[in-house]
Amino acid sequence: MIYKDKDKSNTELKADCKQCFGLCCVALYFSASEGFPANKDAGKPCINLESDFTCSIHKNLRNKGLKGCTAYDCLGAGQKVAQVTYGGHNWRQSPESSKQMFEVFLIMKQLHEMLWYLTEAFILQTDNSIKNEINSLLDKTEGLTLLDVNSLLTLDIENHRSKVNVLLKNTSELVRTKAQSKKKTHSKNKNSSYHKLDYFGADLRKVDLRGADLRGACLIAANLRGVDLSGADLIAADLRDADLSGANLTNSIFLTQSQINTAKGDSNTKLPTILLIPHYWSKTNIISYSL
Template sequence: MSDRTDDPAHLVGERPDLRADCGRCAGLCCVAPAFTASADFAMDKPAGQPCRNLLADFRCSIHDSLRERGFAGCAVFDCFGAGQQVTQVTFGGRDWRESPEIATSMFTVFAVMRQLRELLWHLTEARTLLPACPLSDELDRARERTERLTGADPDELAAFDATAYRQEIGPLLTRVSEVVRAEVRDSAPDRKGADLIEANLQGADLRGTGLRGAYLLGADLRGANLCKADLLGADLRVADLRGAFLAESIFLTQPQLDAANGDAATTIPSSLTRPRHWSASVTPAGSATARRRRRRR
């Protein structure tokens, strides 16, 4: 293996590059996708039409009050750096306003690029989780291949089947998950895709549990121990994470945290940011369940 991929610490340092840099984007997330009036969006917006809140300089006019103005869906969106990649690299700094002839292609490519960049986030994390094991070389190859794909030209990206590619890489991430989860439990439970909507999991011992794609909408996870739990694709919308231990969970992303509720006692991975809407104090429920969780560790 090369020196670059032999150093997991180097990969950790690269992960900030997989975050959105809105100042280098052309407001793609405010134009390309469609919005449907709901609890997440205060209006309908067809795909390819600019949001009414998008300014001429591609900034959002209500960025600091999205939730209060009915745009929670925007507040939890993360393109993993796809916006600046498409704007600055794929299209060489051009934008859909000054060059309307590229608009359709740009919006199509943005949707593909977001999937590739999110996959890069997970592959990078997987490599840091397993710095030296039989899967390391395979992870390096998958990551390098994905990076190359993000540098393809607009026509190649527009024709690329990103969904099929994610399904191709999925089994590799599953194998990583199995190895990591076995570190805390010899036979870690797998609740992949489980319906846990509004489930009472307060104080639950979920160490090493496979929760990939699980439906945890509104679930009570106060004080739950999610050490090494696989949360890839888990739906955490309005889940109560007060006092929960998430610092060592795996494949958790910023949008998942942003969609949930937590407090000062909730621990999160160092690669992620504590959501602004979370309570800055420790709630009584979160504090008590967090103490019980720590006693079990």
């Protein structure tokens, strides 16, 4: 199973735009207020999408303030749909099936997200019985990504996601409990009782967030400079413009590339090795650390 090998999963679950048909530039809804070129309806090509499916302003996206474009990551779903599901036939060649292809892409994106999270859970989990369950669900999820078009379109994605979420939550509790145990002797002067989900613009530098449950939390523009986020669950947390300068995310869990792409960081920010360093964070070298 390729996804249980961290190096291979980093390849299989990484976007390869050259093998795609610009699906994210067509299938998705764009909002100019969220850092995209302009408001765009789902199913309509971006104004900057070229005939060969490349972006005419790709090298200048950040300079033009198009943060939404630089942050997006399909986790390899684009090339899976283009090269596997549709066997290399693009939506321009088969305009009658374009709407269907875009719907399949949105489903595939969800499946690849689940593969990303399950892969990390498999690595982190120490309970063998639960690890076996994750192993089984990884096999099942990968199998779903190989289904034909009609099967994907009729897939009960929410039912499958609910099964995945149970195992992710179990793994999260395991990791966070271990991280929180270290607070007993080191967090006397820090507030470690945060449980709310809205931290918009909050200064969290004095908050002990080791082992914190930040699932789905709004951390937009939050000040996390120098904060230790070891063992913190950041699944679906909104990190847009959050300041991670000097923060330690080495052992934070369920973090994705798109989340990091939306945040701010510097040469002292520590990230898991499976994530890439945004080139616009700093011109100096930034160190990555293993999970």
